[in-house]
Amino acid sequence: xxxxxxRDINLLRSNEKQSLIxxxxxxxxxxxxxxxxxxxxxxxxxxxxxxxxxxxxxxTYANEQVKKLxxxxxxxxxxxxxPRDERFESAIYDIERIHIFSTLKxxxxxxxxxxxxxxxxxxxxxxxxxxxxxxxxxxxEIDENRDWYRETIISIIxxxxxxxxxxxxxxxxxxxxxxxxxxxxxxxxDNFIKDTTHELNTPISxxxxxxxxxxxxxxxxxxxxxxxxxxxxxxxxSHLYQDLTYLVLGHQTKVRDEWIELxxxxxxxxxxxxxxxxPKRITFHLDLETGKLFIDAAKIARVVDNLISxxxxxxxxxxxxxxxxxxxxxxxxxTGIGIEHDKVTAIFERYSRFNSSEGGFGIGLNIVKSIIxxxxxxxxxxxxxxxxxxxxxxx
Amino acid sequence: xxxxxxxxxxxxxxxxxxxxKNIENENxxxxxxxxxxxxxxxxxxxxxxxxxxxxxxxxxxxxxLKAFLRKPDKEMSVMSDxxxxxxxxxxxxxxxxxxxxxxVNIYWNRHNVRNKLR
Numbered sequence: 001x002x003x004x005x006x007r008d009i010n011l012l013r014s015n016e017k018q019s020l021i022x023x024x025x026x027x028x029x030x031x032x033x034x035x036x037x038x039x040x041x042x043x044x045x046x047x048x049x050x051x052x053x054x055x056x057x058x059x060t061y062a063n064e065q066v067k068k069l070x071x072x073x074x075x076x077x078x079x080x081x082x083p084r085d086e087r088f089e090s091a092i093y094d095i096e097r098i099h100i101f102s103t104l105k106x107x108x109x110x111x112x113x114x115x116x117x118x119x120x121x122x123x124x125x126x127x128x129x130x131x132x133x134x135x136x137x138x139x140x141e142i143d144e145n146r147d148w149y150r151e152t153i154i155s156i157i158x159x160x161x162x163x164x165x166x167x168x169x170x171x172x173x174x175x176x177x178x179x180x181x182x183x184x185x186x187x188x189x190d191n192f193i194k195d196t197t198h199e200l201n202t203p204i205s206x207x208x209x210x211x212x213x214x215x216x217x218x219x220x221x222x223x224x225x226x227x228x229x230x231x232x233x234x235x236x237x238s239h240l241y242q243d244l245t246y247l248v249l250g251h252q253t254k255v256r257d258e259w260i261e262l263x264x265x266x267x268x269x270x271x272x273x274x275x276x277x278x279p280k281r282i283t284f285h286l287d288l289e290t291g292k293l294f295i296d297a298a299k300i301a302r303v304v305d306n307l308i309s310x311x312x313x314x315x316x317x318x319x320x321x322x323x324x325x326x327x328x329x330x331x332x333x334x335t336g337i338g339i340e341h342d343k344v345t346a347i348f349e350r351y352s353r354f355n356s357s358e359g360g361f362g363i364g365l366n367i368v369k370s371i372i373x374x375x376x377x378x379x380x381x382x383x384x385x386x387x388x389x390x391x392x393x394x395x
Numbered sequence: 396x397x398x399x400x401x402x403x404x405x406x407x408x409x410x411x412x413x414x415x416k417n418i419e420n421e422n423x424x425x426x427x428x429x430x431x432x433x434x435x436x437x438x439x440x441x442x443x444x445x446x447x448x449x450x451x452x453x454x455x456x457x458x459x460l461k462a463f464l465r466k467p468d469k470e471m472s473v474m475s476d477x478x479x480x481x482x483x484x485x486x487x488x489x490x491x492x493x494x495x496x497x498x499v500n501i502y503w504n505r506h507n508v509r510n511k512l513r
Contacts, residue, residue: 077440134447
C-alpha cells in the first residue's frame with residue numbers, strides 16, 4: 001500500500017510538479033520580501049533609537065565645546081589652542097561652510113543632517129547662534145558603539161529564520177490543501193487503470209493464443225481478413241496492457257539489467273507491429289547497425305514498442321517509418337501529422353495525447369521518458385507539423 | 396658675466412617693485428585705519444572678533460564691513476551702545492572702492508583665525 005502511494009507521488013505529472021514549485025517559489029519569495037521589509041523597518045527603528053540615545057550625549061558634548069570656543073574667542077589670539085576633549089573629536093565651519101579647524105578622524109561631513117553615521121563614526125552637528133571664532137557649524141564626532149548593530153542583525157536573522165520556517169510549514173500545508181482536488185483526480189484515474197489492468201490479462205492472452213492456433217489453411221480469404229483484424233485489435237489491446245502493467249507494476253518488479261542487442265530487438269518489434277501498420281499501408285525502412293545497451297529487457301522493449309506504436313498511430317495513410325540504429329543512438333522517424341512546436345515539451349506528460357482523434361490513454365511517452373530518465377539516456381524530439389516527427393534516443 | 400649681472404638686477408628690480416606694492420597696500424590700511432583706532436579703547440583686533448562673531452564667513456564679513464564703512468550707521472555697528480554713546484559712529488570713508496577693497500582684505504588677512512589655531 002505504501003509502495004503504491006509512493007509511486008503515485010513519483011508519477012505526479014510534470015505540470016503538477018511545476019505548479020507546486022511555482023506556488024512554493026512565489027510564496028517563499030513573497031514571505032521573504034515581507035520579512036525583509038519588516039527586517040529593514042526593525043533595523044531602522046533600532047538605528048533611530050541608537051541615534052536618539054547618542055543625541056543626548058553628543059548634545060552635552062557640543063554645549064561643553066561651545067563654552068570652550070566662547071572662551072577661546074574672547075582670548076584669541078593671545079590663546080590660540082583649539083579646545084580638545086578625549087571623549088570626542090570636533091570641527092568648526094563658518095556660515096559659508098568653509099573649514100576653520102578640525103580634529104575629525106572622518107572628514108565626510110553632512111551639513112544638512114543633525115546626526116548621522118559615517119564609517120563607524122557618529123557625527124552630530126550643532127548650529128551656533130553666536131559665531132565664536134566665526135564658527136556657524138560645530139561637528140562632534142564619536143566612535144560608534146556597534147553592539148546595537150550586532151544585536152539587531154542577530155535578532156533579525158533569528159526571527160527571520162523562525163518566521164520563515166513557520167510560514168513555510170503553513171505554505172506546504174495550504175499547498176497540499178489546494179492541490180488535493182487535482183491529486184484526487186489523478187488518483188482516481190490511476191485506480192481505474194489498476195483495476196482494469198487486472199481484468200485484461202486473461203482475455204487478451206486467450207484471444208492471442210487462439211488466433212495463433214487457428215488453422216488458416218481451411219479458412220476462406222474473407223475470414224482470414226477478419227481474423228487479421230481481430231489479431232490487430234488484440235495486439236493493440238495487448239500493447240496497451242503492457243503499458244498499463246508497466247505503469248502499475250513496473251516499479252515493483254525486479255530489475256534485471258543485461259546487455260541487449262538493439263538490432264534484434266528492433267527487428268522483432270517491427271515484425272510484431274507490422275500487422276498494425278498494414279491497414280494504413282505504412283512501410284518500414286530499417287537502417288540498423290549493431291548497438292548494445294545495458295538495460296532491463298522489458299523496459300527497453302516498452303521504449304521501442306511505444307515509439308513504433310506512436311509512429312504508426314500518428315502516421316498518415318501510405319506513410320513510412322524509418323528506424324536508424326547506430327552504436328550510440330537510434331532514431332524513429334515518421335511521416336505523420338507532427339506536433340506543434342510549443343506542444344513538443346508536453347508530449348512526455350502523463351495523459352497527454354498528440355491528437356484527440358486517436359485512441360489511447362496518453363501514457364506511452366510518459367513511460368518512455370521515465371525509463372529514459374531512469375537509465376540516464378537522452379531523448380530528443382524534432383517535429384514539423386503535417387510533415388512528421390523524429391525521435392532520437394542516445395545512450 | 397654680463398648676463399648674470401643683468402638677471403640679478405632684474406630680480407632685484409622685481410622684488411623691490413613687489414615689496415613697494417605691498418608697502419603701498421599696507422599703507423592703505425596703515426594710513427587710513429590704524430591712526431584713528433589707536434586712540435580707541437577697543438583695538439581693531441577685538442573689533443574684528445566682534446565682526447567674526449556676527450558675520451562668520453569671509454565674504455559675508457567683508458561685504459558687511461564695506462557696507463558699514465561706506466555708510467556708517469549706529470544700527471549696523473558691531474560695537475556696544477556704551478561704546479557708541481561715548482565715541483560715536485565713525486565718519487563715512489573717503490577711500491575709493493579699490494582702496495576700500497584693499498584695506499578690508501588686509502584687515503581680514505591680518506586677523507582671521509584660520510591657520511592661526513593649533
